[in-house]
Every structure is written in structure tokens, then in C-alpha cells.
Amino acid sequence: MDTTTRIERALLAALSTHEVPGAPPKLAAAIRHAVFPGGARIRPHLCLAVARACGDDDPALADATAVALELLHCASLVHDDLPCFDDAATRRGRPSVQAAFGEPLAVLAGDALIVLAFQTLAAAGAQSPGRLAALITTVASATGMPFGIVAGQAWECEPRVTLSDYQRAKTGALFAAATAAGAQAAGGDHVRWRALGDRLGEAYQIADDIRDVLADPEVLGKPVGQDACHGRPSAAHQLGLTGAIEHFEGLVAGALAAIPECAGAPALRALVRMESERLVPKAWCEDAARRVTA
Amino acid sequence: MDTTTRIERALLAALSTHEVPGAPPKLAAAIRHAVFPGGARIRPHLCLAVARACGDDDPALADATAVALELLHCASLVHDDLPCFDDAATRRGRPSVQAAFGEPLAVLAGDALIVLAFQTLAAAGAQSPGRLAALITTVASATGMPFGIVAGQAWECEPRVTLSDYQRAKTGALFAAATAAGAQAAGGDHVRWRALGDRLGEAYQIADDIRDVLADPEVLGKPVGQDACHGRPSAAHQLGLTGAIEHFEGLVAGALAAIPECAGAPALRALVRMESERLVPKAWCEDAARRVTA
DSSP: OOHHHHHHHHHHHHHHTTOSTTSOHHHHHHHHHHHSSOSOOHHHHHHHHHHHHTTOSOHHHHHHHHHHHHHHHHHHHHHHTSTTTTOOSEETTEEOHHHHHOHHHHHHHHHHHHHHHHHHHHHHHTSSHHHHHHHHHHHHHHHSTTTSHHHHHHGGGSSOOOHHHHHIIIIIHHHHHHHHHHHHHTTOOHHHHHHHHHHHHHHHHHHHHHHHHHSOHHHHSSOSOHHHHHTOOOHHHHHOHHHHHHHHHHHHHHHHHHSOSSTTHHHHHHHHHHHHHHHSOHHHHHHHHHHHHO | OOHHHHHHHHHHHHHHTTOSTTSOHHHHHHHHHHHSSOSOOHHHHHHHHHHHHTTOSOHHHHHHHHHHHHHHHHHHHHHHTSTTTTOOSEETTEEOHHHHHOHHHHHHHHHHHHHHHHHHHHHHHTSSHHHHHHHHHHHHHHHSTTTSHHHHHHGGGSSOOOHHHHHIIIIIHHHHHHHHHHHHHTTOOHHHHHHHHHHHHHHHHHHHHHHHHHSOHHHHTSOSOHHHHHTOOOHHHHHOHHHHHHHHHHHHHHHHHHSOSSTTHHHHHHHHHHHHHHHSOHHHHHHHHHHHHO
């Protein structure tokens, strides 16, 4: 089974526990809308690639970890799109959960997805009880306070924020957890794998800032120019576009260098290179360079 | 140490992990506002009473379970008070989180509290890894979809709902988890203890409906008449006031009968009786009876 199929099947299995007689049907539909069809599923891909590099000796636990990370990511998107934050009408090229189902169900869908993430981990963790506590600690730390994605979103409510603190929490935390928890799910050493996720997370956030300036909204599946519109900290505004692209390329090189030597290293390097091209196509970099030298 | 002190100390310890340099200060303050000062802390009291009845051989895990249940309860109150649900300005006699900190921080405070609940369980579960998976499953099932408190709230978004399904999910689920998880935290048999929580949860929801009609808003610490105002299913409206009070008394008797015979049974019976009087004072019942016979 290829990794994409493995991830989609695991997500479907997790959500199927919701869709039973006696469940509130609108909330079940809102949750499904939040998760399917997905985006690039980069966090679960990264998690499973690291689990594989560490031997993947408990595939059900690795699957659950990948699912938990993706559900938490989806939950954060659903809540970020609420009227009190971005008030986004579209996401992934179609109506956002709040636009399609209304604000109350969007709040509840996010809540239910957070709970399902930990429930999925617990259900798979009975097989390897010695790994579960550390695994949940890694995933929860990347999600909540003081340094997880919820904390990252909360920095938007503060009058003063440093760009790196904001980005490390808002995006970096879940990437770092994807590599660390991927290792833990397979009994590997999470410390050895964290740097890869850290650097990819930073690269991803900078790519997001660049895309918010450069991308076609049709390609992005959501409106562009949102950072400037919401006054959010942005590397593209702080470093300039070519500066941000150079920084992105440096971080991708750093991520490649951070992959520990192991049998799975070539596959991971290929994943990082492919993802880098998907996020910030080489053509954009050349285009931005031309604009500066013109 | 008395149980109230034990609960408040454990809650303070859990929240102190948030309040570190580098954490977004407004969100930390909103979370503290959501948890302190608390209400009756009935779920953690119930959880610890059952853990004690089962031997309380891992007090840190019992504390974490009690804390997780209370944090999840607080999270649900913060989200229920949002403008898109009850739009409540007050809670526990002072401004609600959304009134004091604004809607964005109220959304994030609820999210962070859900995450902290599972993080607290995981941090304490490393000592008894064999108990953790089942414990998290119990707590998560009571919180999320398809039958937990989030599902209960979602029934308010459906055109048709049966009162018992709504109440079982919205309130009963976390009470049933309080007794079941209290047993699990101490290595006890959760099946034997679930009926007590089930009945108390049902009694509590009916008490809430009765209080929404009868109580003084000063005593309640929140506005009354909210069920009718929001068109929510209510036992007080469906059964009439005296019918609802009779049903409440029957459920309390059922809860007392459901306490398994053990050394901790007298303490639990005292707790149930005290809570029953706090929720629906005997004076109210007599008053309601007088109104009917007058």
C-alpha cells in the first residue's frame, strides 16, 4: 500500500467511529468536510516516513500518530477560519466548515477533532503501552499551551510578538512533533529526529508567507493577501520577497542536512525536496529574482 | 489534605505548566479565568471519591483524571458561552471568558483546556502505563463524538432531538466518565462504577433544567430562563416542574442504590446526598408542591 492510501484509510477509519446511529448527523458531516478531501497531508507523510526510517515495528501506532497530527491540523484550520479570526469563506478550494455548516458546528467540529486525535492515539496505544505516554506528551505539547499551535494562534491577540516565536508555535510545533512522534511510535529516539521537523516547520511557515503574496488564489484554494489584510507577522513583509525566498532555501538545505543517516534517509530527502518544490516552485524563485534585477 | 484542597492544588499544578516565559500572556490569563475560581468541582469530587473507594493506589493518576474531567468541563462552559451559542456575559457570578477576554481568546482557551486535559493524563500515566490507554479512552469518549459532551452540544444544532439523547451526551457522559475513570485510575473495575455516574449525570441535567426555571440568578451566577430563551430541550418544560422534581428525586435514589458495596460506600452516599441538596434544595420541592396543591 502506498503512503497516501495508508494515510487516507487510517483517517477514514478514525472518522468512522463518529458516524454511527445516535450521533448528531450535522456535526458528523461537518467533521468529514473538515478532513476530506485533504490538503497535502504533509504532517502524516513526514510522520510515517520517520516511523519507517525507525523500523515501523508497530504500524497501527504509527498510523494513529499520523492521523492524530492531521486531525489536529484540520481542527486548527477549522477554528482559524471562524468569523472571529480569519472569517474565511473558502478553504482547499471549497467552502470552509463555518461557511458550509455555520459557526456553532465549526466550533464543535474543531473540538471533536482535537478529542478524536487523542482518542485515536489511545486506541492504538494499548499494544505498546510503554510508548503511549511520551507520544501523547509530544503531540499535546505541539498543540496546546505554552508553545503549540493554539499558543501560536493566540499570539495574534497580543499587541507585540516576535516573528520567530509566533511561527515556531503556529506552524513549527506540529512539524517538529511529526518527526519526533513518528520516531516514538516506532520506538525510535525522538531527540535525534526533532531538528528535521523544526527546520521543515520553519520553512513551511515562510513558504506560507511567500505563497500568501505570490500564489494564484485558484492554486492556493483560499484567498491570498491575508497576512497583510489581518496585520499578521509575515516573513515576506519583514525580509522582502527575495530575502524570504533565500531564507526558505537555506531552511530546506538545513532540513536535508538534519536527516540522520539511516536506511530511510534517501526516501526522506526525496520527500523534503518534493515538498519544497510544491510549496515554493523554482519558477517563482527565478521570477522573484528577475523582478529584483530588472 | 481534604479533597477540595487536593483538587485545587492539582488544577493549579496543571495550569502552572502554561504560565512560563514565552507563553502568550492573554491566553494564559483567559485559561486561568476559565478554571479559577471554580464551581462545585462535582466531577473531580466524584472521581476521587470512587478512586478512594477502589484503593487510590496511584494518587497522582487519580488527581490527573480528576483534573482532566474538570478542565474538559471548563472548556465546554467557555465554548458554550460563545456568542454563537449562549452568548453569555456572566458565568459563576462574574464575566464569562468571552466577555472578559473576547471571542478569539475564548475559542483558544477552550481548545487549550481540551489539550491540557489529555496532556495531564499522559504526564501522570507514565507511572501506570497499563492503565493509561483505557483511561484516555473513557475520558475522550465522554467528551467527543458520537456520544460525549461535544455531541450533546451539537444536538442543539439539529432540527429534531430526543431529550434523553441530548441530556445523556451533554451532561451525563462526563459524570459517567467521572466514576468509570475514577475506578480505572485506581485499577478498579470501571463497569461496576459506571451506573452511579450515569444516574447522577441524568439527575444533574434535570436539576439544571429545574434551576433554570426556579433559581435566583444571583445564586446561580448566570442568567436564568436560558432554556426557554434558546429553545433548548428541557425536562422542566417537558414534564412540568413537579414532574421534573419527582424524576430528579427518583434518579438520586437510583444513584444511591448504584453505589457498589465497599469501604468507601458511606462517604459516597454522603457526597450524593449533599450534592442533591445543593442542586435542588428540599425547600424548593416543598415550594413547588405547595404551588400545585394551592
